[in-house]
Amino acid sequence: MNKILVLIAICLMLSMENASAQIAVNSDSPDASAALDIQAVNNNRGLLIPQMTTAQKLAIANPAPGLLVYDTDYNCISQYKDTPSNPGVFGWTCQTLFNRHFLYMPTINIPTSDGTGSLLTGTRSIDLYNVYKTGFENPSVKSAGAPASIPYFNRDQLYYYVTYCDPCITVTGISDSGNLSYTVNALPNYDAFVNIVFLVR
Incomplete structure (x- = not known):
């Protein structure tokens, strides 16, 4: 009987050499890139780290x-x-501090004239998101x-958001999708300045 137990133990140790050092929770097949793969049974739970x-x-x-x-003091x-190698640096x-999740809009031109020196009339619009996306997709x-x-x-x-607008322009609104009117x-005397800020939701 003891010989059988020793044989089983040896087989288990040999098989463990080829076993991957991965842990899966609620899954039999952890992702190959993960040491720990946690899955919610009904996709209605999250991971709560120490607070x-x-x-x-x-x-x-x-x-x-x-x-x-x-x-819990900074809520982040x-x-x-x-x-x-660099202690105290x-x-x-x-990682989730709210005031770090904003960026200024890239520089854009705000048209004020029709090209002949006459004021543009009526309500004009600029798709702020499209300007931002185009600039980030294709930096010069x-x-x-x-x-x-x-x-x-x-x-x-x-x-x-608009944090400042040159007096020669009146911003009448910004749609939820980023269309500025x-x-x-x-x-303007030289250029019309509008400071636009994006905040991550």
């Missing part, structure tokens, strides 16, 4: 690079970015080795 205050987070002794916690997923950083210059295009958000992932009050 703590900033002080508790900072009190973690020797946090591993890439360690994640939810910071916080990642430890230091490595043993980056420290903890919020890039550094060596950089990707051909810049990653960009989808139209419905953004909120659109404006009227021209006067010709």
Whole structure:
């Protein structure tokens, strides 16, 4: 009997050498690229990581690079970015801090004249999202080795704001899809400036 148990144990150890070191939850086939693959049975659950205050987070002794916690003071997923080779350089950083999820609109021309020196009349419109997407898809210059295009958000992932408008223009509204409407009050002295900010929803 003991010989049979030893034989079974040897077979198990030999088979474990070829087993992948992967763990799957609610699945028999973890993704090949994942060490841990968690699937919700009815796709109605999420992953809840440890939640703590900033002080508790900072009190973690020797946090591993890439360690994640939810910071309840900043309401963000916080990642430890230091490595043993550069301690104290980056420290903890919020990955989902709301005020980091905005970007300024690329520079655009706001037409105010019909080309003959006369004011444009009526309500004009500019598709802000289309200008943004076109600029990010086809940047005019890039550094060596950089990707051909810049990653960009989808139209419905953004909120659109005007933080400043030259007095020669009146912004009458911005649609939820990023279409800016404006009227021209006067010709600008040089250029008409409008500061536009996109905020990730």
